[in-house]
Amino acid sequence: MKEEKEKKEISRREFLGKAGTGVAGSYFILSSLKQAEAVAKENPLQPPETYFGNIQVQLTVNGVKHKVRVHTNTTLVELLRDRLSLTGTKVVCNHGECGGCTVVIDKKAVYSCQMLALDADGKDVTTIEGLLKGEELHKVQQAFIDKDGLQCGFCTPGQIMSAYALLLNNPDPSEEEIKTAMAGNICRCSAYPKIKESVAEAARLLKA
């Protein structure tokens, strides 16, 4: 507790100095310090450019190219939710424990709360919003509806992205492989049996 207090008390200038060096350091230290700049007092409704950071990254999200400024410690999920308004991706633990923030990068399921926006530079990111093509549901989404693989739905975007990543790499997973691939996604409503069924169903639908 004590130590954390001290961390918090580092002055703004000190912090900006550190951030300016571009050393990402440990996310856990920086997380309590991020975005320490004050909003411009004259017009608080319009935050200044630098409010969002001064490092430019370029990435593709759901097929759309974005050029945005971020802080050294902005996480990918913050970039997606707060800057790009893609709120389908959820923050549950912000700790790499639950899979609620799962997105897909290079065919891999990634916890977006544990990836710095900087590290997503040049990457091609798919989020839950990217699965829908116009009005048409992706087969994985359809399977989750058909097999009722959800209750409250808060874990669902993460579950679907994990399933999507699994099926990209392994179109014909065994029950055990499904279990393992989905083990990183917590569902407190515990729709697990139906989630497993949904993933198996999605594999079937995709093959058909």
Added chain:
Amino acid sequence: MSGDFNIVGRSVVRQDAYAKVTGQAKFADDYKFPGMLFGVMVRTDVSHALIHSIDYSGLLDYPEVTVCDINDIRGSRKVGVVTADQPVFCYEKIVTPGDVICMLVGADESQLKLLTAKVKTELEELPLITDPEKALDPDATFIHPDKKSNLIVHYPLRKGDVEKGFHESKHVIEQKYTTPLIEHAYLEPEAVTAVPIEGRGGVRIIGSIQNPHTTRRIVAEVLNFPLTKVRVVQAELGGAFGGKDDLMNIISARAAIAAIKTRRPVKVRYTREESVVESYKRHPYIMKYKVGFNDDGIIKAMKIDILADGGAYASMSPFVTWRTVVQATGPYEIENVHTDVRAVYTNNPYTGAMRGFGSPQPIFAQESLMDEIAEIIGVSPYEIRKINGVKPGSITASGHKLRDHDVNLLSVLERAERETNFTERHKECSRSANTKFQTSQKFRGSGFILKKDEMLDNRDIIKKGIGLAVSLRGCSLGAEGIDAAAAYLSVQKDGSAYLISGLAENGQGLRTTFSIIAAEVLGISPEHIYYLEQDTGIIADSGPTVASRSTIMGGSAVKNAAEIIKKRFEEMLLTYWNIKSKDQLLFKNNRVYEQSRSISFSELCSLAYSKGLNMSAIGWFKGPSVHWDEEKGQGAAYFTYVYGCQVAEVSANLLTGEIFVDRIVAVHDPGKIINLMGAKGQVFGGVTQGAGYALWEGITTYNGNIRENNFDQILIPTSKDIGEIESIFLEGEDIYGAWGAKSLGEPTLELTAAAIANAVKNATGLRYFNLPLNPEEILLSRKLSPNDLSRGSTN
């Protein structure tokens, strides 16, 4: 209509499924408003102290930051669902680490988090009470001095004469059981935005709120506004399990204060760590049972003494512990009962409503006890429950005669026994239990190092066991609460319809269930029903969505509304078709039939519209009155009950102490099932959470501080942690509820831990008295909690 349903009882896809699988469903933190500010809480690092002063001078350099504290409150400074003991902002005392002294408001949330350290407080620490057993000591400091006692509530229940009963018993045994503090762990952390209503001087609140009407009442009290000026809208709720009530009311009040003060929308959203530190949890119980019985297995007397740790605030403790006193003896007919249930204040995190609502704890105790009785007199666990279990016409501990519904306890029990071949397998497993466990004992604590292949898949080390548990559960709030619910149904001229009920969706699928009920009455497809956003501005207060009351109460109100409209249609058709009786009218498949003719529902509606027929109705259901004698704890506590039996099959690893649940068979009588798909989901959810309660979960505290504050340490079950779950429904008839539909969500959870504990005993030959049954409990019979704060990952 009985037995012949169009939609009821089938599997219907959830109404909200599309929005949820596409990421379009809007949860509280997904809302953004122009000019929105954020609110960040300031807490102290003590658990019990007097507040002498709060110094904001460190914030002088930050004019863009607004502080909200006690001085901004025009109405009630303290609030509560039952007792107003929880300050919105603390001003006299800190009584638990989650307590908030003020909130910083500004546009930059990260900056505000840093600035919390600039608020300085002068505190005088007070002696801590963290052991509930010491809370009532004569020299204990009062947590709330104005209450002049640390007792939140005491419920006695007296039936017959226990001393006489013990005297007449050949065997008398006494046991003590404990259960831990449990975090709801809804995946969506708390979030709410308060938006000032321009020009009308009110405030609109949108958030992850379980009971919008309760939130409205609390916010209005704090702002000193009439109820109508606070409009609460429920965002899509990312799980609640009973947990988004009291705390959400208070957070909403804080956001509202800030919105009024700054005239800007203000959002408050918690991190997981904040959610864990400030939210209420499930009560830890200390339960002492004394029971007298004879060789024939008949229980003569039961004396029960239960102490619930209410933590720093009363919250729902009075309701939760009331259910405990009614159900503490379990579903057994016992002649002499003497029960005392007390809830006390301590400096621990406060406790309130959580799925189960005062029943999982006593069920763990009483079902463990039943197995012990069975063992002493040499009958099977199945047999002992058959001997003592309630039957139609039985009298409960509170003197309530069970009738007007199918008393299906023995039916669910028999079905579960048959399905699992219980008695035989139980006998088989118990035969080898002791010897095997003793063999493994020689390895324990002797520095023996396991080789890789000895850890897993070693037949000698893995021991199987099977156990069961049964329950009866009173539906809805019972004699302690006001029980009524409203629904509003408005049919449009094209045949589609708006529906809303005063009970709110908590993620369990209530909207779908209610749409099915309305659709069934009108003979239309549920897709034609559009469930409105939960909004206190459009529907009457129907009490909280807790205590398994939504289906039975809300469902009845929805059915009532649909029937009112159906009757009007029928009367119109009598004249229109010039017929005498409405008996021949059949509402089915989106049409209305009368012998050979028919009309589509949409045509009917457009006709009704042109004739000026009122196609909107408010349905109402008031629970039948129930009665309770506070002194003796006697009365018809609930107007009806549901029954359940679960069988757990486990594998115990005798070397590591690890328990794996291979299979759970859950047999429930929830009354009529409305949506089969939703019902199965409830069983999976309840059983898995129950297994978590049995084996892994448990929040520990040190000087009131929570050690486990994120999911790295709060172990909630993942998909790999539990085996197969099988659900079986026996739909008993009942005069209450829509076609007899009662409740399911909570019964599914309350039994699992008890069934698992009995299965573990069957496997290991040893009985454990303290949940969770984690490896340290199994191997060492104690909990290994380090005594310092450093165990927490982010401390």
